[in-house]
Amino acid sequence: MSENLPEILTVSELNASIKELIEENFRFVHLMGEISNFKIHTQSGHYYFTIKDEHSQISAVMWKTRNQQLLFTPEDGMQVVVKGRVTVYPARGNYQVEVWEIKPQGAGELQYRFEQLKQKLFEEGLFDESHKKPLPKYPENVLIITSRTGAVLQDFINVTGRRYPLLNVYLYPVSVQGSAAASSLTEAVIMVQNLVKKNILPKIDVLILARGGGSIEDLWSFNDEKLARVIFECKIPVVSAVGHEVDYTICDFVADLRAPTPSAAAELITPDISKLIENLDKFSYFSRSFVQQKLDSYKNSLREIEGSYYFNRPKDIIYNFYQKLDDFSKSINQVTLSRVSNFKNLVKSYKKTLHHVSPQNNLKKGYAIVKKKVEMDEMRLQFDFNKIVTRAAKLKKNEVIEIEFFDKSKNAKIT
Amino acid sequence: MTVKKNKEKDRSFEDSFSRLEKILEELESEDCALEDTIKLYEEGLNLTKICYDKLNNAELRIKEITKSAKSGAEIKDYTP
Incomplete structure (x- = not known):
C-alpha cells in the first residue's frame, strides 16, 4: 500500500x-x-x-x-x-x-437605556429622599420651563389663576421635542439660576419642567443624564410634570416633586384661595373667641382674688372697729342714763328727808313761828320783812307780832 | 429691585399668613400675658385685613423670559 x-x-x-x-x-x-x-x-x-x-x-x-x-x-x-x-x-x-x-x-432599546440610567443615578443617590427640597406653602414667584405653544402652558395658567391668583408666573419657553430639546431644557435650568443670581429674575420659589403626553421617543429629552444632574444640582425646588400619569421619566425621579400631569403640578404648587379665605375667617373667629375667653378668665380670677380671705381682712378689721365703736357708744349711753337716774333718785330721797324736817311739817304738829317786823335800820335792804323771833326777850310790850300757824298767820299784841 | 419688609403691607403673603398662623398658636397657648394677647389680637386683625385685601384683589401676572444679546435675557409681559 x-x-x-x-x-x-x-x-x-x-x-x-x-x-x-x-x-x-x-x-x-x-x-x-x-x-x-x-x-x-x-x-x-x-x-x-x-x-x-x-x-x-x-x-x-x-x-x-x-x-x-x-x-x-x-x-x-x-x-x-x-x-x-x-x-x-x-x-x-x-x-x-x-x-x-x-x-x-x-422591551425596546430606549426602555433599556432608561432602566439603566435610572439604576445608575439611583445608585449614585440622585433620587434619595434626603435630597428632596420642600416646596413653599405660599409661593410668590414660580417659573415654568415648557413650550410656548400648546395646551400645557394654558392649563397651567388657568389652574394657578383659579387657585392662587397671588402668584407671579414666569415662562421660560423651550422646545420640548426633537433632538435639541434635552440640551435646551438643561440650558434653561442653568440659565434661570443665573438670572436669579444676577437679579434679572426675582427669587424663584418653584421651577416646573412641563410637557404634554407623548410616546417614549417624544418624552425622551426628559431622560437625559445631563439634564438629570442639572436638576439635582439646582438650588430651586424643581417639579417635574411630564406627560400623562402613567409616564415616568428620569426627571420625575430626580425632581423634588413629581406631578402626574402639568395641571396637577399647578395644583400641587399652589394653595387653594378658597381654603385660605376660609382660614382667615376661622382666624378672625378663633382669635376673637380666644381673646374673649382670656379676658373672661382674667375677670374671674380678679373676682376670686377680691373675694379671698386675705384681701378682705382690712375690711374685717374696719368692721371690727365699727362693732367695738357701736359697743362703746351703747355702753356709754347706758352708763350715763343709769347715772342720771341714780341722781334723780337721790334727789327724790333728799327731797323727802327735807320735807320731814321742814318748818311747815313742824307747824302741822302744832308748832308756831313768831315773827316781827324788821326795823328799817336793822335790815336796810328789805322792807316790810317779818323776821323770825327766836327769843322772848326780843319782844317788847305792845309790840305787834305775827304768829304763823300751819294753816295761816294771825297777828297778836304782847301784853 | 429690593423688597422692603418693614411695612406690613409690603410683607409677602407667605410671611403674613405664616405670621397669622403663629399668632393663633400663641393666642391659644396658656402662658400668653394679657397685654401680649391684646397686642397679638390687634396685629392679627390688621394682618387678616391685609390678607383679605390681597386675596380679593389678586390677579395672576404672567411674564415671559426672552433671550437678548445685551443682558442675556429680557422679561416681558406674556401675551398668548
Whole structure:
C-alpha cells in the first residue's frame, strides 16, 4: 500500500485556512441569545462577552467604535439579537462573533437605556429622599420651563389663576421635542439660576419642567443624564410634570416633586384661595373667641382674688372697729342714763328727808313761828320783812307780832 | 429691585399668613400675658385685613423670559 506523504501544515497555515473558510461563509449573521460574562476592557473600551443559549455558547467582541453607538450598556442575562460577522483570531485559534449592533429583545432599546440610567443615578443617590427640597406653602414667584405653544402652558395658567391668583408666573419657553430639546431644557435650568443670581429674575420659589403626553421617543429629552444632574444640582425646588400619569421619566425621579400631569403640578404648587379665605375667617373667629375667653378668665380670677380671705381682712378689721365703736357708744349711753337716774333718785330721797324736817311739817304738829317786823335800820335792804323771833326777850310790850300757824298767820299784841 | 419688609403691607403673603398662623398658636397657648394677647389680637386683625385685601384683589401676572444679546435675557409681559 503506497501512501503519499501527508501534507504537513504549520499551525499558522491551518488557522489561516480556517479563518478564510469561516470568515468567507459567515460574513453576515443575525444571532439570538443571552449575554453573559460581559466585560468592558478598561483601557480600550471594547466590549467582550459571551452569547449563549441553553446548550451552546460563542465568544463575542464589540469594538469601541461600534459600542459607542449603543444607547444602552449590555449586561449579563440580557436577551439580544446581534448583528455581525464571525471572525477567527489566529493568534489563539479561536473564533468569535464581531458584533456591530445589539438589539434587546422584549422591551425596546430606549426602555433599556432608561432602566439603566435610572439604576445608575439611583445608585449614585440622585433620587434619595434626603435630597428632596420642600416646596413653599405660599409661593410668590414660580417659573415654568415648557413650550410656548400648546395646551400645557394654558392649563397651567388657568389652574394657578383659579387657585392662587397671588402668584407671579414666569415662562421660560423651550422646545420640548426633537433632538435639541434635552440640551435646551438643561440650558434653561442653568440659565434661570443665573438670572436669579444676577437679579434679572426675582427669587424663584418653584421651577416646573412641563410637557404634554407623548410616546417614549417624544418624552425622551426628559431622560437625559445631563439634564438629570442639572436638576439635582439646582438650588430651586424643581417639579417635574411630564406627560400623562402613567409616564415616568428620569426627571420625575430626580425632581423634588413629581406631578402626574402639568395641571396637577399647578395644583400641587399652589394653595387653594378658597381654603385660605376660609382660614382667615376661622382666624378672625378663633382669635376673637380666644381673646374673649382670656379676658373672661382674667375677670374671674380678679373676682376670686377680691373675694379671698386675705384681701378682705382690712375690711374685717374696719368692721371690727365699727362693732367695738357701736359697743362703746351703747355702753356709754347706758352708763350715763343709769347715772342720771341714780341722781334723780337721790334727789327724790333728799327731797323727802327735807320735807320731814321742814318748818311747815313742824307747824302741822302744832308748832308756831313768831315773827316781827324788821326795823328799817336793822335790815336796810328789805322792807316790810317779818323776821323770825327766836327769843322772848326780843319782844317788847305792845309790840305787834305775827304768829304763823300751819294753816295761816294771825297777828297778836304782847301784853 | 429690593423688597422692603418693614411695612406690613409690603410683607409677602407667605410671611403674613405664616405670621397669622403663629399668632393663633400663641393666642391659644396658656402662658400668653394679657397685654401680649391684646397686642397679638390687634396685629392679627390688621394682618387678616391685609390678607383679605390681597386675596380679593389678586390677579395672576404672567411674564415671559426672552433671550437678548445685551443682558442675556429680557422679561416681558406674556401675551398668548
